[in-house]
Amino acid sequence: MFKEYFKALSDPVRRNILMYLKSGKMNAGEIAEKFNITAPTVSYHLSILKNADLISETKYKNFIYYEINLSVIEELMLWFQNLKGDEKDD
Template identity: 60%
Template sequence: MNNSTTFKMLSDPVRRKILLLLRNGKLSAGEIAEQFELTNATVSYHLKKLKEADLVFEEKDKQYIYYDLNLSVLEEILLWFEEFKGGLKNGKEKN
């Protein structure tokens, strides 16, 4: 997955809130849906998009599906942002 696709997935406020919910550990789809005033189908759509972007992992346990953060993708994004720090000095690009 490339950064532009990842950023597109992160541009949606519902998806960002889902990722924040998952920072404390895995949750079932139902537990995530309870945090929103959206239909279960809408929340499932957002979870599907996050999974397609490799931002979350999906784990099935009997009749439940649990989601967890894929920290490696988030770390790649942070590293990408870190590249800017090395190229800037006092808010201006180094020559």
């Protein structure tokens, strides 16, 4: 279940894309402007994030806008919190 998440998060470009999307929806062109990489490379990274369900897309006119899928991010955060375990007072 988490394999796709970790694969998607393993690349710094994809982590940076998520950071940019934190401020709101962006299209691929707007995302590409933030990096020194080609449009096909941005599309590749967006595809991996989308396949991991970390982002969603919305089509509007001639553009596709991407945004963070907060429910998946919250699920990951909860999993990490549970992994940490209960803290006990010493």
